[in-house]
Amino acid sequence: MECRVLSIQSHVVRGYVGNKSASFPLQLLGFEVDSINSVQFSNHTGYSHWKGQVLTADELHVLYEGIKLNNVHHYDYVLTGYTRDTSFLEMVVDIVQELKRANPNLVYVCDPVLGDHGSMYVPQNLYPVYKNKVVPVADIITPNQFEAELLTGKNISTEKDAVEVMDLLHAMGPDTVVITSSDLPSRLGDRFLVSLGSQRHVRPDGSRTTQRVRLEVPKVDAVFVGTGDLFAAMLLAWTHHYPTDLKVHTHKQTQKKLFGAQSKVPESLRNRSRLFKDLQRFDELVL
Numbered sequence: 308m309e310c311r312v313l314s315i316q317s318h319v320v321r322g323y324v325g326n327k328s329a330s331f332p333l334q335l336l337g338f339e340v341d342s343i344n345s346v347q348f349s350n351h352t353g354y355s356h357w358k359g360q361v362l363t364a365d366e367l368h369v370l371y372e373g374i375k376l377n378n379v380h381h382y383d384y385v386l387t388g389y390t391r392d393t394s395f396l397e398m399v400v401d402i403v404q405e406l407k408r409a410n411p412n413l414v415y416v417c418d419p420v421l422g423d424h425g426s427m428y429v430p431q432n433l434y435p436v437y438k439n440k441v442v443p444v445a446d447i448i449t450p451n452q453f454e455a456e457l458l459t460g461k462n463i464s465t466e467k468d469a470v471e472v473m474d475l476l477h478a479m480g481p482d483t484v485v486i487t488s489s490d491l492p493s494r495l496g497d498r499f500l501v502s503l504g505s506q507r508h509v510r511p512d513g514s515r516t517t518q519r520v521r522l523e524v525p526k527v528d529a530v531f532v533g534t535g536d537l538f539a540a541m542l543l544a545w546t547h548h549y550p551t552d553l554k555v556h557t558h559k560q561t562q563k564k565l566f567g568a569q570s571k572v573p574e575s576l577r578n579r580s581r582l583f584k585d586l587q588r589f590d591e592l593v594l
């Protein structure tokens with residue numbers, strides 16, 4: 308059955324971040340992807356120069372109106388990433404709420420893109436909008452450690468802190484929280500990167516349970532941009548197939564699928580997808 312994703316993220320002419328990073332892998336996995344480009348930039352903002360346009364809230368509304376007038380505004384997922392404008396982000400929330408009214412089973416996957424390694428790379432005034440308006444309507448969020456700390460106001464120095472931060476994030480709304488990367492030490496040594504996940508469920512008898520997972524990824528000695536966007540897209544894909552088991556989102560199948568189509572996948576995108584080859588070591592956290 309068709310599964311349709313509305314993906315609201317950046318577009319770059321050169322490189323793979325935002326929609327350029329997320330759409331093709333999702334399409335390979337069988338999803339229909341309708342993309343709205345929150346910005347159209349020459350390249351990602353880590354370059355010494357970048358130029359381009361930022362879509363305004365009114366322009367976003369016009370695009371959405373067009374979709375609505377044709378009565379094709381039926382989505383199973385909304386996926387959002389990089390944005391630069393507060394009123395645009397507020398409009399995203401209005402759209403998500405309207406789409407959720409139309410389809411109460413719609414899942415909103417939000418990568419709260421604010422910054423990394425101690426500093427913000429989007430305007431500061433986006434922060435309160437994410438905290439007060441966006442995260443409360445999200446079902447799945449994928450902050451990195453810096454974003455998780457910023458959203459909760461709590462530092463993460465230990466795994467116990469991280470679990471408390473994930474609980475604070477659950478209390479804000481989302482049932483699934485994944486801290487996509489952290490500075491926490493790995494038990495496997497300093498060549499591994501630790502990600503942590505937490506998923507709340509309601510059992511059939513009404514009681515609640517929370518599954519926590521730790522993911523240890525072999526570190527590649529390089530800096531990647533756009534991997535957070537790919538991570539969020541792949542989490543969407545695998546939570547679709549295994550909605551109640553965060554443990555099985557190993558990305559292994561994604562890798563097989565991407566490499567199955569190897570000859571058609573551009574080298575630079577394949578390099579990023581290679582990162583996900585090793586995302587296969589999950590532990591259930593008992594704390």
Ligand SMILES: Nc1ncnc2c1ncn2[C@@H]1O[C@H](COP(=O)(O)OP(=O)(O)O)[C@@H](O)[C@H]1O
Pocket residue numbers: 422423450451487488500502524525526527528529530531532533534535536538582586
């Ligand atoms: N240097 C790296 N080595 C191995 N995996 C990486 C590396 N950088 C990113 N990744 C993978 O990409 C995922 C998302 O990266 P992260 O930096 O957390 O995203 P964001 O860009 O949102 O901060 C990580 O969970 C990890 O799987």
Ligand SMILES: Cc1ncc(COP(=O)(O)O)c(CN)c1O
Pocket residue numbers: 317318319324325348350351352353388389420428531532533534535536537
């Ligand atoms: C235009 C754009 N889109 C998306 C991102 C996010 O990239 P990542 O997935 O690495 O967080 C960035 C990072 N600065 C960016 O500049």
